[in-house]
Amino acid sequence: MNVQSPTDWLILAISMAGAILVVEVVRRLLVRAGRKWRLARHLVEHCTWPAYAVGLVVAANLVFSPGMLGETVRLRELGGTIDRVLGLVTIACVTWLIIQANYALTDVILDRLVLVQGERNRRARRIMTQIGLVRRVAAVTIFVLAVGAMLFSFPQVRALGAGLLASAGIAGAIVGIAAQPTIGNMLAGLQLAFSDALRLDDVVVVNEEWGRIEELTLTYVVVRLWDERRMVLPVSYFTQNPFENWTRHGSRVLAVVFLRVDWSVPVDKLREELYRYIQENPLWDQKDWTLQVTDVLPNGLVELRALMSAADSPSAWDLKCDVREHLVSYVRENFPESLPRFRIETPETRAGVPWTGARPF
Template sequence: MRSIDPLLTELVGWFTWLPWWAESLALIVGCCAVVLPLHGVAFRAMQRAAAGKSLFWRSLVARTHGPSRLGLLIVAISAAAAPLTWDVRLVVNQVLLVALVTLCGWCCAIAIHIWSVVYLRGYKLDTEDNLLARKHVTQVRILRRAAITLVVLVTISVALMTFEPVRQYGVSLLASAGAAGLILGLAMQPVLSNLVAGIQIAITQPIRIEDAVIVENEWGWVEEITATYVVVRLWDWRRLVLPLTYFIQKPFQNWTRDGASLIGSVMLYLDHTAPIEAMRRKLAEIAAGSRLWDGNVVNLQVSDARETVIEVRMLVSARNAPQTWDLRCEVREKMLAYLRTEHPGALPRHRAEWVAPGAEGRHGPAAGAGPGVRVETVPQ
């Protein structure tokens, strides 16, 4: 059986009438035209074979389409460049070296992605109690972005170092005084600070994916955590974009830091004669009849007393932030309807003392007040 190099040399001899550059290009294009269809057939066969396999094998096959094609092209072009002239082979070898470095970096990025997909397959964010899932998803997504960014930087650096002028310039830059490094560090300070903040958030986790937070007086959910910023999905479908350093340097409210369940408060301002015990029984009835209540907390207290009204605070708990909000609204609506129907006198009222003609008020006649004039307003 004849080897490949003599066959390629004989094939090149058929095109001796072409210029050297056209001859080299024709040989390389011919090899690529043979390899690419073969790769397509082999990849479709691998897809059919992995259709019934586990998530790992399906992700591996789907993600290796591009790298496997690039690897075959590197092998084919390397074989095609063997019979070419020395000058052409130098250029082709340099291109192949850069392609090989790119292939290695690409494979590392794919390995990181497949690992994250397989690791997170047991954690679902659409469940009711998703605290553990949010914790792992946040950590893996941030660390995956940081690792892929590092792989890209290393790949670009190694690819540039394959060129002699760039390698010498890099060595001289590293060996030079610290002025250039200081300027570069100052210029990259926002990027580096966000990168460090992202790693700190992944470790300490002040926020997680789908956490309910209040930032900048806006309430919403953490939708995405990238390498440089955080996207908060607000309750009215707007998006609030904040840098990562915001959640390290400034205070904010996290309603689901340790669990999804929340206690919601409803404040009512009523007359001093409001039936507190009857309202407490009605609140328990409203909570028990609501599908939003989780059965943990229901309470009613008079939290303050002012000159004209008392402050009544009602507490109810729900499984998550959206249900807590809806339950608060439901309790407020039903309690007000109950008071209007059963105890209309419990709603806020203003009282006045009326002085009949010739009579004096409890505190004496008002100055300049004539007969039949309202002279004072009192709480009771």
């Protein structure tokens, strides 16, 4: 090959342009196929830019040679450095493409699981959690292997390989001690996912805060609280501390409303009104309901508990608020004498003298 020939640079430019053209043609075909083929749509979303990068660097790596810059020692050294950099960039871009293709493949499964409702929703959320963690583990593994391939592309690193392997036991112990919290969180994340103790979208109570599992990674868990705040906790927290999981065996949730009213309240009429109201409320799942007197309080009131079931936690919360508001209005409008009142005993009432309401001066 004629060194420093303009033809060589022209071939390099044509090769890189041809690579871009090939990737663009494949992208357009996948866009057209994506109307019916879900995988093609996700491949376009995730892999377009990594594919462009891989096409460019592979074409450049195949065509470029150190002699293209010149025959002097300095130019050949510069050419060798560029060639080595191209090799490293090729490994990085291929790694990027593989990771994004892995995400595209798993997104096809996740899309179908998101649509699952009803009784199978719990199993679908468990699989979604496991797939999310497994693909993160796969991405980390691929990244580590890529970094290793980059390092071993240097002759100096390969020469040190035997010495590094000989001291691997000591180095591994040091790294293990230093990374113990991180490794512990990663193992805890896998334990939670595959033991079915925690899943995405589970309803939990953590530190007396009610919320849903919004994100579950290898190192932390994000809980979306009822007021749209986010509580971020290490994964190991859920393996070392107790927490409430309201959707552990199903998505159905019981909504409970407490009323403290006077003893004169007609419980039977309130029970009938509750049943009439929830029958017309679309949030009730038509399964469980009851209204009971659960306690007699020291302050002279009685405690009523209205219990209703709902399909999921958001529905249960809204149903609970609706029922509470309706029962309060019903008691106020129909039985005002049953509103909460605190009774006191005076010497006159103790002696049997009727109270007139007049205040002595």
